[in-house]
Amino acid sequence: MGRLISIIIPCYNDSQYIEKAVDSALDQDYENKEVIVVDDGSNRSTKKVLKELKSKLSILVTQENKGPAAARNRGINVASGKYILVLDSDDYFEPSFCTKAVKILDSGNHKTITCQARWFKNENECRVFKPSGGDIKKFLLWNATLSNSMFRKADWQEVGGYDEKMTSGFEDWEFFIRLHANGGKTYVIPEVLFHYRIKDDSVSKKASTLKFELLRYIYFKHEVLYKEHYTLIIDHLLDRLEQEERTKVKKTESLEFRIGSNLLKPFRKLKRLFRT
Known part of the structure; x- marks a missing residue:
């Protein structure tokens, strides 16, 4: 039957798209899975949709609004799976992602498994994004994977989960730096198996306005790592x-x-x- 995968979907005020995200998790052709939604203090319209979806879910967690890092940590804490897949509530996967990702995660020294992604605003405005993958040297320079990637729960526990102080973005990149700090790589499946929705009010757009403040936080938090790779950073x-x-x-x-x-x-x- 395979190892249990826990698919974690944090949700904040996303009544329009959450059902699509949930369905893409349920439609994974990998059978041994659970789907956990964390309602991060959503509005009434989103709560109404989540109530209608509750019977489809393994677990529905409700909390006051604390941001995506805290919502992910809460969902992973209650998860039973050995493997974790984080999925944002406005995005969705192709049905074969979990099957392909588990096979690779089982077979090598990989910390995360990701894939190529279709970034889209609507059906006419889209492009393919190809993460670089790689080891800590790549992650010190940029986020070399998608925030919606698969990893082991044990690795998440070992590094202390997502940094809940990072409520304005880049929390996924910072988490992956710690995940790769002691070795291992990210593998990129060379197929478009993920669909990333570009919204005007998305967290990633807000993060871009605070880019240098967030970069300063990451660089100083991981000062020792950046000093160890001084030549690499200066060259970059x-x-x-x-x-x-x-x-x-x-x-x-x-x-x-x-x-x-x-x-x-x-x-x-x-x-x-x-x-x-």
């Missing part, structure tokens, strides 16, 4: 700066930039006259 930062500089030069040398600059010259002169 210098490559990024060089790439940005090339982009800047390319932009300033473009015909559009030169035309725009010439058109604005009279207005700049007027602005200087008014200042004087």
Whole structure:
């Protein structure tokens, strides 16, 4: 029958999409699974939908709003499975993901299993995202997997779960840094088996506005790890700066930039006259 998988779905004010996420968990062709939804202090309309879905679920947990990290930890705490799959309430998997992921997780020195993803806003606006996967060297530079990935509950326990202080985003990346710190890799299934919904009010969009604050938190929390890989980090930062500089030069040398600059010259002169 295979090892039990616990699929954890944190939900906050997602009445429109939660049923699709639940159905994608239930429709996994891997049989030995449980589906756990954590209602993270949702509004009335979402609670109504969750009440209608309750009979389909293995467990429905309700708590006051504490953020995605706390909701994931709560769900994993009550889970019985050896393997954990986290699924956000507005996204969904293809039915074969669990079967393929378990086979790989059983067979090698992998900490997480992920796949390629279809990022979509609607049916006409979409693109394929391919996580890099890899070991701690990759995770120190960027999140090399999807937040919706499979891992062992024992590994989650060993590193202390998700950081519940991180309520504004990047909590999944920080968790995966700790998960890979003592070895192991992320394996990327080379197929599009996950669908990530892009919403205007998503946590990931909010995180981008606080990017440098969140990066500062991660870098200082893992100061020892970053010092151990000093050369790698400096090379990466210098490559990024060089790439940005090339982009800047390319932009300033473009015909559009030169035309725009010439058109604005009279207005700049007027602005200087008014200042004087």
